[in-house]
Amino acid sequence: MKSDLDQLLRDDHADALWATGPAQHNPAVVYLTGGGHMTAADVFKKVGEEPVLCHAPMERDEAARTGLKTLNFSKFPLKERLAFAEGDHLVASALLNKYILEEIGLTSGKVLVYGRTQVGKFYSILKKLEEMLPGLSFEGDINDAVLLQAMATKDVDEIERIRAMGKVVTTVVSRVAAFLTGHAVEDEILMKPDGTPLLIGDVKGKINLWLAESGAENPEDTIFAIGRDAGVPHSSGTPTDALRLGQTIVFDIFPCEKGGGYFYDFTRTWCLGYAPDEAIQLYESVKGVYHQVVSELEAGKNAAHFQNRTCELFEDLGHQTPRKNPGTEEGYVHSLGHGLGLNVHEKPWFSRADDPTNSLVPGSVFTIEPGLYYPDKGMGVRLEDTYYVTHDGKFGKFVDYPMNLVLPMK
Amino acid sequence: MKSDLDQLLRDDHADALWATGPAQHNPAVVYLTGGGHMTAADVFKKVGEEPVLCHAPMERDEAARTGLKTLNFSKFPLKERLAFAEGDHLVASALLNKYILEEIGLTSGKVLVYGRTQVGKFYSILKKLEEMLPGLSFEGDINDAVLLQAMATKDVDEIERIRAMGKVVTTVVSRVAAFLTGHAVEDEILMKPDGTPLLIGDVKGKINLWLAESGAENPEDTIFAIGRDAGVPHSSGTPTDALRLGQTIVFDIFPCEKGGGYFYDFTRTWCLGYAPDEAIQLYESVKGVYHQVVSELEAGKNAAHFQNRTCELFEDLGHQTPRKNPGTEEGYVHSLGHGLGLNVHEKPWFSRADDPTNSLVPGSVFTIEPGLYYPDKGMGVRLEDTYYVTHDGKFGKFVDYPMNLVLPMK
Numbered sequence: 001m002k003s004d005l006d007q008l009l010r011d012d013h014a015d016a017l018w019a020t021g022p023a024q025h026n027p028a029v030v031y032l033t034g035g036g037h038m039t040a041a042d043v044f045k046k047v048g049e050e051p052v053l054c055h056a057p058m059e060r061d062e063a064a065r066t067g068l069k070t071l072n073f074s075k076f077p078l079k080e081r082l083a084f085a086e087g088d089h090l091v092a093s094a095l096l097n098k099y100i101l102e103e104i105g106l107t108s109g110k111v112l113v114y115g116r117t118q119v120g121k122f123y124s125i126l127k128k129l130e131e132m133l134p135g136l137s138f139e140g141d142i143n144d145a146v147l148l149q150a151m152a153t154k155d156v157d158e159i160e161r162i163r164a165m166g167k168v169v170t171t172v173v174s175r176v177a178a179f180l181t182g183h184a185v186e187d188e189i190l191m192k193p194d195g196t197p198l199l200i201g202d203v204k205g206k207i208n209l210w211l212a213e214s215g216a217e218n219p220e221d222t223i224f225a226i227g228r229d230a231g232v233p234h235s236s237g238t239p240t241d242a243l244r245l246g247q248t249i250v251f252d253i254f255p256c257e258k259g260g261g262y263f264y265d266f267t268r269t270w271c272l273g274y275a276p277d278e279a280i281q282l283y284e285s286v287k288g289v290y291h292q293v294v295s296e297l298e299a300g301k302n303a304a305h306f307q308n309r310t311c312e313l314f315e316d317l318g319h320q321t322p323r324k325n326p327g328t329e330e331g332y333v334h335s336l337g338h339g340l341g342l343n344v345h346e347k348p349w350f351s352r353a354d355d356p357t358n359s360l361v362p363g364s365v366f367t368i369e370p371g372l373y374y375p376d377k378g379m380g381v382r383l384e385d386t387y388y389v390t391h392d393g394k395f396g397k398f399v400d401y402p403m404n405l406v407l408p409m410k
Numbered sequence: 411m412k413s414d415l416d417q418l419l420r421d422d423h424a425d426a427l428w429a430t431g432p433a434q435h436n437p438a439v440v441y442l443t444g445g446g447h448m449t450a451a452d453v454f455k456k457v458g459e460e461p462v463l464c465h466a467p468m469e470r471d472e473a474a475r476t477g478l479k480t481l482n483f484s485k486f487p488l489k490e491r492l493a494f495a496e497g498d499h500l501v502a503s504a505l506l507n508k509y510i511l512e513e514i515g516l517t518s519g520k521v522l523v524y525g526r527t528q529v530g531k532f533y534s535i536l537k538k539l540e541e542m543l544p545g546l547s548f549e550g551d552i553n554d555a556v557l558l559q560a561m562a563t564k565d566v567d568e569i570e571r572i573r574a575m576g577k578v579v580t581t582v583v584s585r586v587a588a589f590l591t592g593h594a595v596e597d598e599i600l601m602k603p604d605g606t607p608l609l610i611g612d613v614k615g616k617i618n619l620w621l622a623e624s625g626a627e628n629p630e631d632t633i634f635a636i637g638r639d640a641g642v643p644h645s646s647g648t649p650t651d652a653l654r655l656g657q658t659i660v661f662d663i664f665p666c667e668k669g670g671g672y673f674y675d676f677t678r679t680w681c682l683g684y685a686p687d688e689a690i691q692l693y694e695s696v697k698g699v700y701h702q703v704v705s706e707l708e709a710g711k712n713a714a715h716f717q718n719r720t721c722e723l724f725e726d727l728g729h730q731t732p733r734k735n736p737g738t739e740e741g742y743v744h745s746l747g748h749g750l751g752l753n754v755h756e757k758p759w760f761s762r763a764d765d766p767t768n769s770l771v772p773g774s775v776f777t778i779e780p781g782l783y784y785p786d787k788g789m790g791v792r793l794e795d796t797y798y799v800t801h802d803g804k805f806g807k808f809v810d811y812p813m814n815l816v817l818p819m820k
Contacts, residue, residue: 020529024630025435037631037646039755057737058644058744074737087764090552113530119430120523120550126533140530142500205625208668212622215615219629220434221447221669234468236447258618259631327467327484334468345449354497 001153001363002031008146009047015109016046017147018138021117023062025219025260027342028114031151035259036062042097043068044104052104071103093121094128101133108135114147144347145357152339152347153363158262159388162341162365165264166386166398168214169253173268173401175210176203176251180243180272181410190243190272200224201239207253216255220344223252223267230269231375233334233382245273245409248282248379250371254344263344264398265367267384273409282372282381283405289313289370290383293336297368299360299393304353307336310370319372330374337367340386364389381405411563411773412441418556419457425519426456427557428548431527433472435629435670437752438524441561445669446472452507453478454514462514481513503531504538511543518545524557554757555767562749562757563773568672569798572750572775575674576796576808578624579663583678583811585620586613586661590653590682591820600653600682610634611649617663626665630754633662633677640679641785643744643792655683655819658692658789660781664754673754675777677794678811683819692782692791693815699723699780700793703746707778709770709803714763717746720780729782740784747777750796774799791815 009017019028023038032043032051038059045051055063057074064070076099078092085091101107113126126138141147154162183190183198190198207222225237230250243249252267269286271279293310311323311332320331335350348358348366360366371382386398419427429438433448442453442461448469455461465473467484474480486509488502495501511517523536536548551557564572593600593608600608617632635647640660653659662677679696681689703720721733721742730741745760758768758776770776781792796808 021526022630037633037644039630039644056644057739058642060739061639061642061645077736079736090550093552113533115529116431116526117529118550119525119527119529119532120548121552122529122550123523123533123536123548124550124552138530138533140500140528140532140534142503142531142534205623208622208625208627209619212618213615215618217618217627220432220449223447229471232468232471234447234449234466235471326487326489329467329470 001155002150004150004153005045005146006048008149009112012112012141012145013110014047014112014146016044016106017112017114019043019114019147020122021115026116027151027260027346028116028147030260030342031147033066033068035261036065038062040073042100044100044106046104046106054100071100075103076100090124090128093125094132097125097129098132101136106136107133109137111136111138112141112146113138114141143355148347149357151341153361154341154365154388155363158341159365161257161262162264162386162388163398165216165255165257165262166266168211168216169255169264169266170399170401172207172210172214173251173253173266176207177270177407179203179206181407183243183409185245185273185409188245188273197242199239200226200237200241200243203243204237204239211255215258217258218253218255219260220254222254223250225250225380228375228378231373231378231380233371233373233380243272246271246276248275248279248381250380250382252382252384256344260342262342263340265340265344265369265384265386266401267369267382268401268403269381269383269405270407271405272407275406278377279379279381280405282374282379285314285317285319286370286372286381286383287403290368293370294368294387294395297360297387297395299362299389299395301360302353302356303337303348303350303358303360303366307350308353310336314370314372330376331372332370333373334371337369337384339364339366341365360389362389362391362393411565412560414560414563415455415556416458418559419522422522422551422555423520424457424522424556426454426516427522427524429453429524429557430532431525436526437561437670437756438526438557440670440752441557443476443478445671446475448472450483452510454510454516456514456516464510481510485513486510500534500538503535504542507535507539508542511546516546517543519547521546521548522551522556523548524551553765558757559767561751563771564751564775564798565773568751569775571667571672572674572796572798573808575626575665575667575672576676578621578626579665579674579676580809580811581624582617582620583661583663583676586617587680587817589613589616591817593653593819595655595683595819598655598683607652609649610636610647610651610653613653614647614649621665625668627668628663628665629670630664632664633660635660635790638785638788640790641783641788642790643781643783653682656681656686658685658689658791660790660792662792662794666754670752672752673750674808675750675754675779675794675796676811677779677792678813679791679793679815680817681815682817685816688787689789689791690815692784692789695724695727695729696780696782696791696793697813700778703780704778704797704805707770707797707805709772709799709805711770712763712766713747713758713760713768713770713776717760718763720746724780724782740786741782742780743783744781747779747794749774749776751775770799772799772801772803
C-alpha cells in the first residue's frame, strides 16, 4: 500500500523516487497523483516526506486538484535555461530537472526512477543530470522492489474500483454473447441483417462502444480470436474473419477506468452453436485445471508455486508446458496469471520462484488463467477470472460469470 | 517521410535507430511497424538496411502481420540468461538486448533510441548494455532530428487518415451541439429529462461513446471546460459542473484512430443561448487573429514566425503574450499551434525560431489555435483547426466546421 513506500525505499537503500511522464496511462504517476489531464508531470518523493508534483503552467489547476504539494515549471523558464545552455536543448532540459532537484533539496543519494515516457530522450537527460549533480545516482527499479511492491497490496478502495471494472466487463461480455447468438446463420456462418457475414471487426466495434458507454476504455486491443488465432495466446484476432459455428473463440477482455485507471482481466472461450469433440476435451481439461488450482490457493505461498502446480497438472494430462519445454508454442504456453492493478500486468509475478516478494498476501490482486493452445488444430481454450486475497487470508473472485463453452444460437 | 530515414540518420552521424515499447500508443513503434497487439516490441533499423522487429513468442502472429523481418525473443531464453547472469535480472535483461544486437550485427556506433516505455528500467538496462558493448553509444534524439523529422512530412495515405479522423471529430462535435441545445433550461441551467442539471461529466460520457462508435478513441481526456475552467487552457473541465447559458465553453477534442494511430485536433468555443458582451469581444478578437494568421500562411516559412506574428496581433489588441511576458497566465498564453500525426504534439514546433527544420513544408500537418484566457473573469476562447501543406506549397484545412460562438437553444 502507499503507506509502505517509506519503508520500502529504506529497505532498498534509496533516498527518493521520481515518477515522470503524463498523468494518464502511466501507472507510476497515476498511483502517486490520482491522475488528471497533465501531459507532463514529475513527482518526487523523498524518504519520510510528502511527494511534490511538478507541472506545466497551463496545467496548474489539474495539478492543484491532486491535493499534492506543487511546483510550477514556470519557475524555471525555458528561455533563460536555453540562454544559459547556449541553445543546447539537452542541457536546457537537464537544467530544469537540476533546478527542481535543488529546490526540493534532493542533490545526493540514490533516486529510483519510474514512469512511462520517451526513453531515449530521458536517457540522455539523466546522464547529463548525473554529470551536473555528481552526488546523485539514478536507477531503474529492476526488481520492482519499491513502487510496484507498494502497489502490489491493494487497499479497500482499490479493491472496490477493480470490482466495479469487473462488473463493467461481465456486463459487456453478456451483451456480446446476446449479440452473437441473436444472428441468423447460413452455412455455419453468422450473417448480419444486410446479408453479409458478421466479422470479428464488427464484434470489436460493439465491444469498444459498450465499454465506452460504461466509462471504461481498452488501451490495448481486446482479444477476440477465432480458430487458429485462438490457438495463439496473444493474437488479438483478425478483423476480417467471419464468425463461424463450432470454432473456439478466445475472448480476453482487459479494460481499465477511462484515463488509465484500474484494470480488470477476464477470459472466456466460446463455441457458437456446437463444439467439436476435440474442443470439448481441451475445454474440460482447462476447466478442470482451473478449478483444481483455485481450490488449492493458499495465502502466504509464492505465486510461482501455482504456476508450477499448473504445469504438473497439464503434464499429467499429456500436454507440453513451459516447465518441461521452455518456448513451446503448443499445449500450455504461458503463466498461470499475473498481478493486476493500474498495470494490466504487475506484481505478483507467477514466474519468479526465487523471489519471496511474489507471494499471495492480503491485498494481492491477480488473475488465474490456465489455457491450452493447438494452433495447428485451429483451436485454443483459455479461462480467466481475477481474484484477490482478503485481509484474513481468504480468496475472493471479484465477479461471477458462467464458464459454458457452447453458446447456443437463438 | 519514412523514405527519408536513411538520409536523416546519416546527416545526424547515427548508425542506427532503436524503437522500443508496446506497438500501441507508442508513435515510434507504430510508425515503424504499423501497430498491432504487441506488448513488447523492439525495432532496430541500421542505416541503409530494412528494420528488424523483435517480438515475444506469443506475439509472433502479430509481428508477422507487420511484414517486417522478425526475430523472436524466444531465441534467447530468459532461463538461460538468468542462469548466466547468476540471477541478476538487470544483467539478464541487458543480455537479451546484447544478443539481439549481436545477431543483427549492430555492435558499434551511435544508436538513437526512441519509444515510450518504462524510463527508469530502460535507463539501467542501456547503461549496462553500454558496459557490455563498449563500442556502442545510445542517445536520445533531443532535437527530433531523425525519426520525428521523417514523421513531420506526411505522405498521401497519412494525410487521408488524418482527414478521416477530422471527419469523425466534426461529426461528434455536431452531435454534441445538437445534444446540448436540445435540453430544457431552468434558471439558465440545462436540465436533463430526469429533472437534474446536465453536467460536464454527462457530456463527456456522450463524447466518449460517440468517438468509440466511430472507431476512434481519446487517450487523453477531451477538454470540455466552462466558465473559469475555460480560462485555463489545459483544464479539462470539472465533471460535476452544470451546463449554464451565457458562459464560454472551450471544447477541445483530439482523438486518434483506435490503438494509438493518427490524431486530429480541433477546438470551438461556445456560449449556450446567448453570449455576454465581454465574451463576444474576446471571441471576435480570437477569430480575427485566426483568419489573419491563416491568410498569411506561407510555405517555406518557419512555424515560429507565425507564433511571433500572432503575439504581435494580440499585443496590438492590448493583450499579454508569452513574447512580451513569458509565463503570463492571462491573455494569449500558449503557442499558435503544433505539428500533429501519430503524436498529438510533434514537429513542426512553433517555439523554435532558431531551428530551420520547423518550417512549414509540403507534407507538414499542424494546428492553428489562437486563444485568449481570462480566468479571473471566468472566461476563455480558443478556436482551432488542423491544416496541411500540399505538394505544391498550398495550405489545406482538413475539414470545415462553423465557428459560431452562440449555440441558440432549441
